[in-house]
Each structure stands twice: as structure tokens, then as C-alpha cells.
Amino acid sequence: MGSLYELKFRENNAKEILCETRLSQDQVASFRNAVIDDFYFQMYYDDDLPLWGFIGKSEEQTWMPNEEKIKYYLFKHVRFDVLYNDNQVIEISAFSDPDYTVDITEDVDMDVTFTYSVFWNATSALFETRMDRYSRAALHAINQKIHWFSFINSVVITLLLMALLTVFFMRHLKNDLRKCSSGDEEEEKEIGWKHIHGDAFSCPQNMSLFCAVLGTGTQLLTL
Structure with a gap:
């Protein structure tokens, strides 16, 4: 996958530590803004199979009148479900586990451990039809x-x-x-939009000189 996630073929992994890090206040604020804007992550498996997942969630605390109305949480665990047929990967999905979260409502430093799990399941779907789900999603x-x-x-x-x-x-x-x-019917006058006819098709003064200067100037510019 070109990342820290290790998905070994047909090897289930119930829980694996991805990394342990300490988030600064600025990083917490950045993650919270991403959750507010409904940001999601996107990755690709070995042969360019795309997968997506949200990085967090928000919950409205209506039963706590004296505290913040909305709480923001960062997902700490990602579950990968992979379908395979024989020795070929057919489909892969990523799910952010809502049971593994950390509160990022306030700007405070915090230690976070990110984990992931991998589960492989056999399928009868053919390798040639594995991209059909993405075509259906587009429609x-x-x-x-x-x-x-x-x-x-x-x-x-x-x-x-x-x-x-x-x-x-x-x-x-x-x-x-x-x-x-x-x-007056005897006096023919061109008024309003009819003046355009006279302005567009009238000959300029000194037409011969104008054509000579224009032609010579064009030749000089092209040399």
C-alpha cells in the first residue's frame, strides 16, 4: 500500500499498532477542523484499488447543558476488509472504528496510539469484474x-x-x-440600432493608403 500499514496476503490481524505519537495543540486543532469539514482519507492498494474512510466524527451533546454542545472525536483504529479469489485481491474496504476514538474538542496536547486490523475473506467474484463497484458508485x-x-x-x-x-x-x-x-416619410433617417449598418460597412478615408500601410506592416511583422 506504500504506507505504514502492512497487509500480508491472507493473514488476519486482529489488532496491530501503527504508531504512537503525541499530538500538539496545533495538530489537534487541524484534526478538529478536518472533522468539521468532513475530510476523509484515501489510499490505494498494491494494484491501485482505492479505499476511503473518515478521520473522525462529531456528536451533539444535548444532555449536557453546561458544557460544549458538540464534541469532536478522532478515529484511532482502522479496519481493513479484503476479499480475494485464489491468489488475486478482488476488493478492499477501510472502516474507521467508532469504538476507538479520542476527544479533540479542546486544544490540548495528548498521546495517541493509532492501530489497525486486517481481515481476509474469500469470494467468488472474478478478477475482471472487480472494478464494477466503482462504476456503479459513479452512477x-x-x-x-x-x-x-x-x-x-x-x-x-x-x-x-x-x-x-x-x-x-x-x-x-x-x-x-x-x-x-x-x-417625416420624405426624410429617411437611420436611428437607433440602424446606425450599426453604416458604421460597420462604411469605407475608411484614404482607403488606398490604409491598405498599403496595413499590408506592408503585416509583412514586416512576419519577417
């Missing part, structure tokens, strides 16, 4: 709901913008038509 109902929400949100915003532009365009067009209908 989970929650993810589909989020995708549909994003799609509908984009469509609604697009329709609102189109409606707003249509209202502005029709308003200006209506004003121009009203001015044209009430003006």
Missing part, C-alpha cells in the same frame, strides 16, 4: 440527482438570459418603429 442515485440539478439549473439560467435579451431587444425595436412611423 449512484445521489450523483445522478446532482447531475440533473446542475443540468436543470443551467437550462433555467439560459432561458432567463434569453428572455431578458428578448425583452430589451423588443423594447428598443418598438421605440425605433414608433419613431419611424411618426417621423
Whole structure:
């Protein structure tokens, strides 16, 4: 796994010490902020099988009126459940054990012992289909709901913008038509948005000189 965890093939381990360390106040605060933000760890087994797990939990203490309303705990123990078929690993999962926690609500130095356990179980699943669970997770109902929400949100915003532009365009067009209908028919005037036609397609002054300077300048820049 490329870490301190040792998962020997088909060898169960009920409890193994990962490390013993002393957390400083800053480290405790960092872990607490990670728990508040629902952070989780992610690792990979030998052949890139991913596994995840939360690093802590929070509990609301409603029965303690004179103390903190919310307590934050750091998980100290991780359980690995591994499924194998013959000599191939099919699936691996990591679970943070809620029975092994340490209170990190307050910023105090503390000694923590991190442990883990490993349990191997046989399965009839084929090695070729082991990645199907991750494909199914990508098509989970929650993810589909989020995708549909994003799609509908984009469509609604697009329709609102189109409606707003249509209202502005029709308003200006209506004003121009009203001015044209009430003006002198013998005197043709271009008003409002019609000026764009004359500005976009009118020839510049000294057109020959302009073309010569522009062409020569382009050649000099490309040399």
C-alpha cells in the first residue's frame, strides 16, 4: 500500500499498532477542523484499488447543558476488509472504528496510539469484474440527482438570459418603429440600432493608403 500499514496476503490481524505519537495543540486543532469539514482519507492498494474512510466524527451533546454542545472525536483504529479469489485481491474496504476514538474538542496536547486490523475473506467474484463497484458508485442515485440539478439549473439560467435579451431587444425595436412611423416619410433617417449598418460597412478615408500601410506592416511583422 506504500504506507505504514502492512497487509500480508491472507493473514488476519486482529489488532496491530501503527504508531504512537503525541499530538500538539496545533495538530489537534487541524484534526478538529478536518472533522468539521468532513475530510476523509484515501489510499490505494498494491494494484491501485482505492479505499476511503473518515478521520473522525462529531456528536451533539444535548444532555449536557453546561458544557460544549458538540464534541469532536478522532478515529484511532482502522479496519481493513479484503476479499480475494485464489491468489488475486478482488476488493478492499477501510472502516474507521467508532469504538476507538479520542476527544479533540479542546486544544490540548495528548498521546495517541493509532492501530489497525486486517481481515481476509474469500469470494467468488472474478478478477475482471472487480472494478464494477466503482462504476456503479459513479452512477449512484445521489450523483445522478446532482447531475440533473446542475443540468436543470443551467437550462433555467439560459432561458432567463434569453428572455431578458428578448425583452430589451423588443423594447428598443418598438421605440425605433414608433419613431419611424411618426417621423417625416420624405426624410429617411437611420436611428437607433440602424446606425450599426453604416458604421460597420462604411469605407475608411484614404482607403488606398490604409491598405498599403496595413499590408506592408503585416509583412514586416512576419519577417
